[in-house]
Amino acid sequence: MTETFRAVMIEEVDGKPKAAFKTISTADLPPHDVLVEVAYSTLNYKDGLALTGGRIARKMPLVAGIDLAGTVVESANPEFKPGDKVIVNGYGLSETQWGAYGRFARMKSEWLVRLPDAFTMQEAMAIGTAGYTAMLCVQALEDAGLTKDDGEVLVTGAAGGVGSVAIALLAQKGYRVIAATGRPETHDYLTSLGASGFIPREELNQKGPPMAKERWIAAVDSVGSQTLATVLSQIKYGGWVAACGLAGGTDLPASVFPFILRNVSLLGVDSVMAPMHKRKRAWWQLAKDLPKDKLAAMTELHPLSNIFDLAPKIIAGQIRGRVVIDVNA
Template sequence: MSFFKAIRIDQRAETCDARYVDMAEEELMPGDVDLAVTHSAINYKDGLAVTGKGAVVRRFPMIPGVDLAGRVTRSTHPDFSAGDLVVATGCGVGEAHYGGFAERARLSGDWLVKLPGTLTPARAMTVGTAGLTAMFCLLALERHGLAPTDGPAVVSGASGGVGSFAVALLAAAGWRVAAITGHPAEADYLTSLGAAEILAREAFAQPGKPLQSQRFAAGVDTVGGVTLANILAQTQFDGAVAATGNVGGMDLPASVAPFILRGVALLGVESVRPRIALRRAAWARIATDLDAALIDAMCEVIPFDQALERARAIVTGKIRGRVVIEMP
């Protein structure tokens, strides 16, 4: 019997108990591809899972880790063979199916994408769900027909994970990017990612007129609520906003004016469902569009034995940038 190290969450009475354990490969959940996990990453959702502060885990016991990269060791899926380097994000991994905080994983091949040759597992985990979601937003804006020549783009929550990657990806695609942040000290960081203008979060945090001055051709919103309403009100004729977050609230206190008087489009973006063709396209673009040095600058690599401590820390706001876990 073969064993591997993992972080496992067990439900005990009304609490969640996350700890390092040794598990047998026979305990892995069903799947047609086995992986030796080489890297994972710490997302806010993982912090909620290990602390029990959010309803993230949908079954117990659970191995957290919504992102993982590794090498295929066994496959009965037609698209994968032993030795392939692959990446998985979302798809219920780390929530309903054992995730990436372990040395081994067994997943459905329908959730996996082969890593493009220029993207290492560590860099793929630096990008992770955050970067993939940002790329989904850019692809949605492009499918709508928007281009940098149409005008500037705006990104809310720009110093967060999705926001940071949205700034970098839009800038790499040629857009002039205005970055909204509530952290003035992050201005240099956002400029290094490609932001041409830094906007104060406070200017978008209070309710405004249904229609305001037309400033942006496109937007990526990671906040929701009043912020999204103000961005919509400032989007120009035939523009669009890709919405993918709700830290500012689930409500949208807006009117129909931007939609019916300016033809503005609100594009919803989600990153959990497989949609494998879109994932392949997104990872291919990430590999070509994002500079490797920029990815590395956003990353801190830690050993597996520090993962549980850092996952707990992320929910207290003590982590900036991306923390990548390197497996033994």
């Protein structure tokens, strides 16, 4: 099968990555064992970086887009047959592997997760890497011992993709969730997802004492840098922080005091190369615990043709919730 189609390609131009629409063929795709016809993708923070010149792509040229939901067209692996609905999150898509921003993508069969019966392909991409990562964070906290009776849980970057899904999941499970956001206009939206209270983002991104007043039993942090350091200083004795992002920076100007004096645990959460058993468990739990009405409330659908207008907005923190991309529009 050989077909031409439009895709968002990242190529090296004058020593820098440059993203643009380009017409390519299925013959140009990598020689992986499953050909997928992509229906939907997403726009994540990492996608925004890749499309605005950030050095996310490390092997060029390649197609951008770190998430996909689609239908198997050809497969050399008998576990997947034409017509199967599948999703892929991470695995280096848009970094070292060709991604999802085009009608067709060739994937390795070991990357594929079968689309849960509970979700349409559009709903699966409304969750996407951000929502799947949020579930990994919630599971990490609960696996460590967190229960809904332990106290308040803080979610930073609350109006973003990870934050929105984390709030909805935690609230559905009965936790009292405090949302950290710098956008007061999102308070009604976050309340509708289940947030019980708010803290201004500015209170967390200012340097404070290495051991501040204890406030939260646990936190989901997608910001990093000074915000994560401040959150760690405010975690109650024996509490936990699940860290999964770097929207505020890659540094961590923290002290060892919370770890050695308050027995605080910092739980690193990676979604890109997470083993398959964790992925399947996360998607199973999402199907069980994520309310469909809240998922719909946090989601916008956009055509792929709008992608270059949307990318700088997500980097600037101007996107609320989740963005689903119709790759064929």
